[in-house]
Amino acid sequence: MKYLLLLVSIISVSCYADDTIYQYKDKNGATVFTNKPVKNGKKVVLPAITVYAAPMTQSDFKAKGYTNSMAAKNANQDSNIKKNYTQSMNQNLGTNEVGRQQILNEELALEQKALTDSQQALQSGMATKLPSEQNNPEQYQARIKALRDAVTEHQKNIDILSNQLGVKH
Known part of the structure; x- marks a missing residue:
């Protein structure tokens, strides 16, 4: 049971780490965003997405x-x-x-x-x-x-x- 809990926590942490976004300029000068590391690409730090409940009708x-x-x-x-x-x-x-x-x-x-x-x-x-x-x-x-x-x-x-x-x- 402990191993299962450890496995689930490792998988969830690794999924969170894949949310890295990279920004770079292509050969035409356009700004491109990707989730794959690129040469001369800068890592973009994005704020966390927050979700709010709708007010009660x-x-x-x-x-x-x-x-x-x-x-x-x-x-x-x-x-x-x-x-x-x-x-x-x-x-x-x-x-x-x-x-x-x-x-x-x-x-x-x-x-x-x-x-x-x-x-x-x-x-x-x-x-x-x-x-x-x-x-x-x-x-x-x-x-x-x-x-x-x-x-x-x-x-x-x-x-x-x-x-x-x-x-x-």
Whole structure:
């Protein structure tokens, strides 16, 4: 019996000793971790893993047959708190929606102003050629394309905001 106990303890200690981790850099420079000793590998000391039990739930408490009047009172308070929280969230939902609508309306107004500004910039940009663009038509085309892209971007933003607000323009 003593020999069996000694054998089991030796096996358990040897299993624990195999948990050594080595770190090294491979030929590509990547960091590699392994459980086998490697030349130029450094031994990594890792902290022990700790395991905690999950807290007891209300159903666990009831299943184990506990009878505690304080626990029942706390359960009632918890259900009242959850009910009040749900009611306040439902009330705030209406005010949050109003705030959202207001923000979207402000964004829509800003995008419409930005659209008119970018359209005016496009018109004036098409009407005049810069001196550097006289001999370089690609530069002129690139500038006009950027102005057109800005107009298109503002139009897309207005469409998105209008859809979110439910407004047809």
